[in-house]
Every structure is written in structure tokens, then in C-alpha cells.
Amino acid sequence: MEIGLDRLLAVSFPIKYRELQFQKAFYTSIHLIFPILYTASILYLGFIERTDEQVKCAIPTALAGVSFKVFTLSSHAIYVSILLAYLMTAILLKFHDTSSRFKAVFKSIGVTVGIVLFGWAITTVSNTFGYFVTDDPEIFNLIQMYSGITVNIAISSNLLIFYTINPEYQMTVKLLMDGSCGKLPTFSDSGSELQNLRKVTKSQES
Template structure:
């Protein structure tokens, strides 16, 4: 469900940037809007799950690779659908990024927030896109089953790296996440002391000269 959820999140941010008035109206009915956002992810995941369940083969020995439990055409549907969804996520985030880049300087904080999310999504999407694309190519171009399994296992390395990179990306480029993670890990950072004497002194001296 992660790919469709990222697509829904991208659409949400696109609407917030491109159509703010309509977005506020949608958010005013939060329950209905949330159900609309979840409709595609839940529907897609339910279809893939039911499709794989109806085509299950109890006599097939599955090695330690979860997608191989998908039998028949459900495995190809999973990879094709996932690849299309991930490409859609990249497109929707790219269009939204172009919209954010055209905003005024006063919207710089919004750009910083989106930048942190954008980098994380790029890592995740590159991982999923690699896996689904390799799996599709294996199905149509590689005849030997053992070779297919080996290629799929190596392709999954990029996905695992992408999933594990989220926390490091957020920690590096977003101060809010950095402070939250430091608090979670009980890392104490010394507070900075800022001098205030110059402003107070100038005002005080000015007041004293009046007398």
C-alpha cells in the first residue's frame, strides 16, 4: 500500500499548492476527504491481495522472498501496477515542486518543508521503481526460474536501502525532525545563549538622556 499512499500524498500536496481554495473546502470535510484519499490505496491493495489469494498454489515451495507467494498473473499485476503508481508519484511531486519553486520568497519555509519530503520520496521511489522494473523484465526476458529469483533478490537491495534511508534524510535536511529525533534518542544539545545587552543598552541610554 506504500506506493499508492505516496501517490495520494503527492496529490494532496499538489492540490494544496495549485488550488488552495478548493483544498480548504476539502479539508473542511476531513472525514470525507480522508476516505477519498484512501480509496485508491485500499482498493488497489485489496485487488492485488484477492487476486493472489485466488491464484495461490499450495504445492509451490516459496523461498525467502515475499513477492514469490504471488502466483499466476497476480505477481505481474503487482509489479506493473506498482511501477505505474511510482511513476505517477514522481510526476505529481515534480509538478508540485515546480509550483513551489515559482512562489515568492515569503514562502521559503514551505519550500524547505517540501524539500525534505521530496528527497525522501525520491529515495523510496527509486527503490521501488528499480524492483518493479527488474521484476517485469525478468518475467518477460529471463526464462530460467533460478536466474529470475537471483535477479529479484539483488534488485531488492536498492529497495531496502531506500526504506532504511528515510530517517537519515529527514535528520540531515530538516531541523524539526532533527530536534525530534534527538529528543527521542535522549541526545542533549546545549542551548545557545544570544546576547541582548546591545538592544537594552541603547534603549536605556536613550531614556536616560531624556531626563
């Protein structure tokens, strides 16, 4: 979601976005606020619901009861926000004069996020409807574990997707594979270009 919001900001307010690149700590901190608060809240709910019952060594069993329901239902809202962010970004890219490189980067990220989102959506839907399918905790735990396979497949496919779509990623991987990673080229989003854009922006404002 944060990557989608970052891309949306880059397309909607390109000059302001370039300015934020000089405030990396501040900009990164803003993006970390929601993930940290969300994760802390889920972990807190899971912590206060803990019992002395023994559980299997499986990730889904770390949350139970209200905490798991909150996590599952809130995931649906996050997925919708991700779709909206990328849809708005795609529309803006289509009707704005944007560099082909930026569009290629957005395409590779968009496809990757889409596949991962699809995997997570299947997992979340399975977990949500698992409550209606069975009352047996053993079967419900199995549903949780097996539905997570789609997420693992989606995440493991990132390398292939980026390599197939993004030419710069292809070049970087090839340079890393043949041991010449020290010869990585400098792309167009260099610091000097950002400095020049900043000067132009200031002159326009004055």
C-alpha cells in the same frame, strides 16, 4: 503517490486545502480509496492463482503468474504519476509565493520519496525484465529477492534524509533523544492559525 497528490493539492488550492484539514476523516478516507482498492485487487488475483505447490518463505513468491505481472506493470504507471505530481508541485512552488517552511517540508519529502521511488523502480524493472532473462523459477526468485535490496536501503535512509534537510525534524529528534519530548514547540501550522484562516476565507466569500 498519495503524499504527492496531497502536496499538489496544498499548493494548487491552499484555501480549500486548509478547509479540508477540518474534515480529517473525510479527507483521509478519500486518500485511502485507491490504495485499498489496488491492494485488494492484487491480493485477490494472487489468491485465485494459488496452488498446492510449496513455495519458499519469501515475499516475492506470494504472487505468481498474472497477479505478479499486473503488480509489476501497474507499478510503472504509479511511478510515472508520482513523478508528475511532484514535478507539478515543484513548478508551482517555484513560481508562487510560498513560505520557506513549506518549501523545506516539501524538499525533505520530495528527496525521501525520490530515493524510495528510485529503489522501487530498480526492483520493478528487474522483476519486469526477469521474465526475459531466464525461464528458471529458481533464478527468477533470486532476481526478485536481490532486487528488493534497493527498496530496503531507500526506506532505511529516511531518517538520515529528514534529519539532514528538515530543521524541525532535527529539533524533534534532539528533543526525543534527550528525553524532553514533552517540550516540543508549536509550529506555525497550529489549529489557531487554521481557525483564523478559515474566518478570513469566510469573510472574503461573503
